[in-house]
Amino acid sequence: MTNQDLTWNMDTGASSHLNSHTSNLNNVFNKCLYPSVCVGDGKSIPVTNTGHNILPTLNRPLHLHNVLVTPNIIKNLIYVRQFTRDNNCTVEFDAFGFSIKDFLTRHILFRCDSSEDLYPVTSPSPTPYALLSVSPSTWYQRLENPGEDELRSLKSRQYISYNKEKSSHLCHACQLGKHVRLLFTSLNLIITRSFEIVHSDIWTSPIASSGGFRYYVLFLDHYSQYLWIYPLRTKSEVFQKFLHFRLYVNNQFKCDIAAFQCGHGGEFDNTNLLNLFAQNGxxxxxxxxxxSQQNRKSE
Incomplete structure (x- = not known):
């Protein structure tokens, strides 16, 4: 029998590219690398010529070197091992066809679908509509909220494509997923007078002042939102500065501090201050x- 079909078929068992007719080749040479080849039933069939062919793809041409022309072959065969070696690629077979990928980048160079028993090299499968260029936010929703690095990786490997327009999509689920705790709600405190609550915190300057001050203690009145700042050379001076501030409040405003809101640092959580608070109510x-959100006024 002679083969009138010009279709190529991927074959992992072949030891050479085999073709039945010279019209299926780009270059033909009147020489034979081998006088004959052995086929599956054990018989030998003659080789008449040798040639080269190119499979065009949208990415780069794929070469078929040293194709043996054997008029009696029934199916045109591509020797997979030689094909992957000559084109620096891989061939991945699945139940629906096969994919030719670049060995280094893993980009898909060629995809052929088939429902038959063999793996014929057919026209490239059209790109599904779902894979056409869309906005990044669309892919973000389709792929169930991947990170930007994952999207860039998929695009660089040509698994997906999207336009360069920056996504304005703000994913509420991702925002909640990245929270380590629930949102802090505002307390509706009813403050009726000054110094009913005083907020305090320590601020550290990256550069010491000309007077040697590197720290500053803040006292903020919740009612008036008025702020007092005292410079410190060391954090241990907080106790003395609080005594000065409390005496100032007593003399100037004829009242005392009712509650003191602060962080849990050692400059506040110490014996001197705790005894003072206990003795004066x-x-x-x-x-x-x-x-720190619980001390956000002074923060």
Whole structure:
């Protein structure tokens, strides 16, 4: 029998590219690398010519070197091992066809679908509509909220494509997923007078002042939002500065501090201050560890 079909078929068992007719080749040479080849039933069939062919793709041409022309072959065969070696690619077979990928980048160079028993090299499968260029936010929703790095990786490997327009999509689910705790709600405190609550915190300057001050203690009145700042050379001076501030409040405003809101640092959580608060009926309100939001007024 002679083969009138010009279709190529991928074959992992072949040891050479085999073709039945010279019209299926780009270059033909009147020489034979081998006088004959052995086929599946054990018989030998003659080789008349040798040639080269090119499979065009949208990415780069794929070469078929040293194709043996054997008029009696029934199917045109591509020797997979030689094909992958000559084109620096891989061939991946699946139940629906096969994909030719660049060995280094893993980009898909060629995809052929088939429902038959063999793996014929057909026209490239059309790109599904779902894979056409869309906005990044569309892919973000289709792929169930991947990160930007994952999207860039998929695009660089030509698994997806999208336009360069920057996505304005703001994913509420991702925002919640990245939270390590629930949102802090505002407390509707009813403050009726000054110094009912005083907020305090320490600020550290990256550069010491000309007077040697590197720290500053802040006292903020919740009612008036008025702020007092005292410079410190060391954090241990907080106790003395609080005594000065409390005396100032007593003399100038004829009242005392009712509650003191601060962080849980050692400059506030110490014996001197705690005894002072206890002896004068000042309620101390420490924020929880690693929860600066509870002291956000002074923060």
């Amino acid at each position: 000042i309620q101390v309100r420490f924020s929880c560890l690693k929860t």
